Amino acid sequence: MSALATLPLFAMSPWSAAQPGAPAAQIDTPALLLDLDAFDRNLARMQAALAGSGTRLRPHAKSHKCPEIARRQIAAGAVGICCQKLAEAAVFVNAGIEDVLITNQVVGPAKLQRLAELATRARIGVLVDHARQAQDLSAAAHARGARVDVYVEVDVGAGRCGVRADQAGALAAQIVALPALRFAGLHCYHGSAQHLRRPEERQAAIAAAAAHARAARDAVEAAGIPVGIITGAGTGSFVHERDSGVYNELQPGSYIFMDRDYADNTAGPDDIRFEHALFVKTTVQSRPVPGRAVVDAGLKASSVDSGMPAPWQQPDVGYLKASDEHGVLGGDDGALPAMGESLLLVPGHCDPTVNLYDELVCVRGLASGAGTVEAVWKIEARGALL
Amino acid sequence: MSALATLPLFAMSPWSAAQPGAPAAQIDTPALLLDLDAFDRNLARMQAALAGSGTRLRPHAKSHKCPEIARRQIAAGAVGICCQKLAEAAVFVNAGIEDVLITNQVVGPAKLQRLAELATRARIGVLVDHARQAQDLSAAAHARGARVDVYVEVDVGAGRCGVRADQAGALAAQIVALPALRFAGLHCYHGSAQHLRRPEERQAAIAAAAAHARAARDAVEAAGIPVGIITGAGTGSFVHERDSGVYNELQPGSYIFMDRDYADNTAGPDDIRFEHALFVKTTVQSRPVPGRAVVDAGLKASSVDSGMPAPWQQPDVGYLKASDEHGVLGGDDGALPAMGESLLLVPGHCDPTVNLYDELVCVRGLASGAGTVEAVWKIEARGALL
Numbered sequence: 001m002s003a004l005a006t007l008p009l010f011a012m013s014p015w016s017a018a019q020p021g022a023p024a025a026q027i028d029t030p031a032l033l034l035d036l037d038a039f040d041r042n043l044a045r046m047q048a049a050l051a052g053s054g055t056r057l058r059p060h061a062k063s064h065k066c067p068e069i070a071r072r073q074i075a076a077g078a079v080g081i082c083c084q085k086l087a088e089a090a091v092f093v094n095a096g097i098e099d100v101l102i103t104n105q106v107v108g109p110a111k112l113q114r115l116a117e118l119a120t121r122a123r124i125g126v127l128v129d130h131a132r133q134a135q136d137l138s139a140a141a142h143a144r145g146a147r148v149d150v151y152v153e154v155d156v157g158a159g160r161c162g163v164r165a166d167q168a169g170a171l172a173a174q175i176v177a178l179p180a181l182r183f184a185g186l187h188c189y190h191g192s193a194q195h196l197r198r199p200e201e202r203q204a205a206i207a208a209a210a211a212h213a214r215a216a217r218d219a220v221e222a223a224g225i226p227v228g229i230i231t232g233a234g235t236g237s238f239v240h241e242r243d244s245g246v247y248n249e250l251q252p253g254s255y256i257f258m259d260r261d262y263a264d265n266t267a268g269p270d271d272i273r274f275e276h277a278l279f280v281k282t283t284v285q286s287r288p289v290p291g292r293a294v295v296d297a298g299l300k301a302s303s304v305d306s307g308m309p310a311p312w313q314q315p316d317v318g319y320l321k322a323s324d325e326h327g328v329l330g331g332d333d334g335a336l337p338a339m340g341e342s343l344l345l346v347p348g349h350c351d352p353t354v355n356l357y358d359e360l361v362c363v364r365g366l367a368s369g370a371g372t373v374e375a376v377w378k379i380e381a382r383g384a385l386l
Numbered sequence: 387m388s389a390l391a392t393l394p395l396f397a398m399s400p401w402s403a404a405q406p407g408a409p410a411a412q413i414d415t416p417a418l419l420l421d422l423d424a425f426d427r428n429l430a431r432m433q434a435a436l437a438g439s440g441t442r443l444r445p446h447a448k449s450h451k452c453p454e455i456a457r458r459q460i461a462a463g464a465v466g467i468c469c470q471k472l473a474e475a476a477v478f479v480n481a482g483i484e485d486v487l488i489t490n491q492v493v494g495p496a497k498l499q500r501l502a503e504l505a506t507r508a509r510i511g512v513l514v515d516h517a518r519q520a521q522d523l524s525a526a527a528h529a530r531g532a533r534v535d536v537y538v539e540v541d542v543g544a545g546r547c548g549v550r551a552d553q554a555g556a557l558a559a560q561i562v563a564l565p566a567l568r569f570a571g572l573h574c575y576h577g578s579a580q581h582l583r584r585p586e587e588r589q590a591a592i593a594a595a596a597a598h599a600r601a602a603r604d605a606v607e608a609a610g611i612p613v614g615i616i617t618g619a620g621t622g623s624f625v626h627e628r629d630s631g632v633y634n635e636l637q638p639g640s641y642i643f644m645d646r647d648y649a650d651n652t653a654g655p656d657d658i659r660f661e662h663a664l665f666v667k668t669t670v671q672s673r674p675v676p677g678r679a680v681v682d683a684g685l686k687a688s689s690v691d692s693g694m695p696a697p698w699q700q701p702d703v704g705y706l707k708a709s710d711e712h713g714v715l716g717g718d719d720g721a722l723p724a725m726g727e728s729l730l731l732v733p734g735h736c737d738p739t740v741n742l743y744d745e746l747v748c749v750r751g752l753a754s755g756a757g758t759v760e761a762v763w764k765i766e767a768r769g770a771l772l
Contacts, residue, residue, distance in 0.1 A: 015473070017772060030771045031771075084711040085711060090400045104682075104711065105672050107725065129672050160672075160674075160709070161674050161680050162674055163674065191709060285547070286515050286546075286548075288546075288549070294546060294547050299691050299738055300737075300741050305691065305708075324448060325448065326490075339519075355742070382769075383744055383768075385417075385687055386403060
């Protein structure tokens with residue numbers, strides 16, 4: 001069996017929530033819905049926001065894990081995609097995506113062998129923040145006759161992985177000296193800035209991140225090494241990286257979907273408005289007492305790591321608590337839906353919610369209240385953790 | 387296509403973390419590991435705890451979603467299993483499990499048609515807390531020529547679904563009057579009691595729950611209807627339901643695995659000790675600064691709805707925060723594992739963590755440090771949300 005041979009298994013859901021052509025009202029629940037009209041507008045808005053800015057778009061596919069969405073992002077102008085995991089990257093390459101940046105360190109001989117094989121079939125980038133990672137990667141790629149793009153990860157304020165800006169030159173020099181690697185640039189992502197609530201907080205955080213990125217660029221250039229790409233940014237902050245004069249590639253992911261947590265950010269004057277396009281459809285299964293409705297979507301249907309989902313266009317209804325398979329809604333009894341009625345939830349956090357589903361039920365005309373299922377897209381990298 | 391025809395798809399993980407026969411040290415990460423020795427002891431301990439008690443075991447399969455585990459639970463003495471979702475039940479029936487109680491309301495014509503079909507192939511139980519649910523279920527079952535066990539759900543203190551104890555008699559009478567239904571008993575589960583930290587709190591909560599269950603039983607019997615089964619309980623409280631004199635069936639699920647949240651309960655003198663048998667294996671991918679190690683298991687690898695996972699047998703190492711695909715460990719630098727080294731995490735909450743994986747890597751001899759992969763079990767009902 002070759003290193004990347006796929007393992008055929010049967011999907012675990014015994015049936016689909018909907019078939020193409022069905023009215024949206026007939027979608028079984030819980031199901032993950034994509035409002036295709038809002039999604040198309042979000043795609044176009046991001047491309048418009050970057051046009052003429054000197055930054056290119058490499059959207060993060062960890063948000064959607066769906067090759068059909070990656071193809072549409074690239075058709076709209078993206079240069080490729082980001083993934084967070086080697087196994088995700090393999091899914092996208094197997095689906096025909098030709099340019100994938102794994103925005104993560106990849107360690108261990110088994111993974112490096114697979115990464116090298118993948119790099120013979122597509123352009124693959126990966127991050128390093130230590131010379132040993134680069135040495136091991138170089139050895140694996142060299143053995144396989146592959147060439148891998150390598151980015152130095154710089155800690156620009158997130159306090160997670162990455163070297164200090166002043167260490168970037170030395171690490172870049174080590175990369176340049178290794179065979180089978182191509183020093184591609186700097187990865188300067190500030191994750192924790194994305195959900196700072198006030199626009200001036202996000203602006204200040206990215207101003208600081210851009211200063212680190214600039215210092216890292218200067219350190220690499222001082223070592224005589226040209227810096228190609230300076231990549232980073234997310235949906236909450238990308239206008240600031242775009243306007244920084246330092247970044248030339250942006251990685252937002254959630255803009256296609258938006259979630260409750262992003263909606264909780266206060267927009268600044270420069271921020272681009274994206275629409276909620278991702279919903280969990282749920283049904284009231286019990287109305288045990290006045291003022292309480294229990295729905296069939298709990299924390300296995302809508303991830304609660306960033307708080308509860310929000311009932312969509314139901315200002316008088318609150319999603320109060322989630323257990324594994326139940327959600328408890330509260331509010332004035334007259335505002336609550338009746339037993340058997342359905343409603344839409346805006347997930348608290350889109351990425352881990354998408355990762356709970358095998359399929360995305362794509363609806364055209366959802367906002368009209370009489371939409372139709374246009375397609376069912378496979379979330380092919382769902383669960384691709386390795 | 388028949389109502390329960392399966393939909394063949396390919397699994398989303400492009401490769402497995404391990405193959406049977408491999409040394410445990412070679413399991414790729416992140417991976418979900420089952421310590422088979424601890425698991426076997428947990429199975430035996432639960433059966434021993436119920437022997438001669440007048441209560442039977444119907445373990446909850448929402449914790450494991452794995453037919454291989456269900457078969458072992460039944461072989462050890464369980465009468466059948468619980469599921470929380472119709473789609474889960476279908477997976478287990480398709481895998482040969484013959485007695486499944488869906489501990490939930492099931493609403494809507496599409497689901498009821500599937501439920502009725504399932505009930506022609508296995509013994510299926512389901513809960514109701516409103517007469518209309520029973521009427522709709524009866525109509526669907528009657529049309530299919532099926533017979534369904536129906537339990538009245540009683541709110542015994544959880545404040546989620548269920549009727550009041552004094553309403554149980556009237557609802558039971560309505561069930562008895564409907565064709566194609568068999569009134570099977572009362573469902574009296576107190577979910578929120580499971581994680582009360584102090585043993586006397588759990589004991590008091592279950593004493594109150596048992597009083598509600600007794601009152602509901604009396605109300606049904608006063609309507610001239612015999613009550614067969616009174617079912618409920620979870621891993622945190624089951625000794626109290628066992629000893630209540632009211633319950634005759636228990637539904638614990640997590641006892642086979644145990645998680646960090648259950649370990650945070652203070653054990654009382656009557657509590658049975660179960661062992662951690664479920665682990666997320668993870669690898670250090672980055673050691674950016676002294677005192678910090680970043681691992682490859684974030685919130686898509688170990689659910690954080692009940693708090694962070696806990697590093698196993700690493701008392702000086704803390705798992706500080708999770709992002710989608712990164713976990714940040716902190717501690718004294720000398721205590722932290724080096725880049726490339728692996729460690730085990732005890733998940734914060736086992737049920738939603740299992741639901742993130744397609745496979746359970748089963749290791750014999752894990753505690754010795756030199757274990758072997760004995761089997762890889764499919765988590766077949768992973769993502770079975772409908």
